[in-house]
Amino acid sequence: MRSRECLFGPRVHPEYPRATPGLLNKVTLSCVVAIVVLSGCRWHRELSQEPRALVGIIYVTGNEPFTNLSLRTEDGAMHMIQKDTTATYSELWRLQGLKLRVRFRPVASKPDSSSIIVERYDIVKIP
Numbered sequence: 001m002r003s004r005e006c007l008f009g010p011r012v013h014p015e016y017p018r019a020t021p022g023l024l025n026k027v028t029l030s031c032v033v034a035i036v037v038l039s040g041c042r043w044h045r046e047l048s049q050e051p052r053a054l055v056g057i058i059y060v061t062g063n064e065p066f067t068n069l070s071l072r073t074e075d076g077a078m079h080m081i082q083k084d085t086t087a088t089y090s091e092l093w094r095l096q097g098l099k100l101r102v103r104f105r106p107v108a109s110k111p112d113s114s115s116i117i118v119e120r121y122d123i124v125k126i127p
Contacts, residue, residue: 054079054116055101055124058092069093071102071116082107082117092118099124 056073069081069092101124104116
């Protein structure tokens, strides 16, 4: 029996473009770079958020030696104050139990957490 060859065999035409491994690597690398750039834009937007304000009472939470400062708002929510190297954090330790208005920004590395970074604070006078 004689075998019959198809007129349109797989990639037998000399003008048919063939994908080379180098081309596939370049396309894959381009897709990865695009994803990284787009996700970087998302993080930049979170980092550049405007500071917000909260009013609440400063408490120390946790057990020694793992204590943290937290701000309890009037609705009962607790916001852990992120430790940083500024003098603001050490000043807040002395203001435990006082009602404060704090200007803060959320911690960008933890978008779903209640951690905040205090930028400024004012003592609220209770009438």
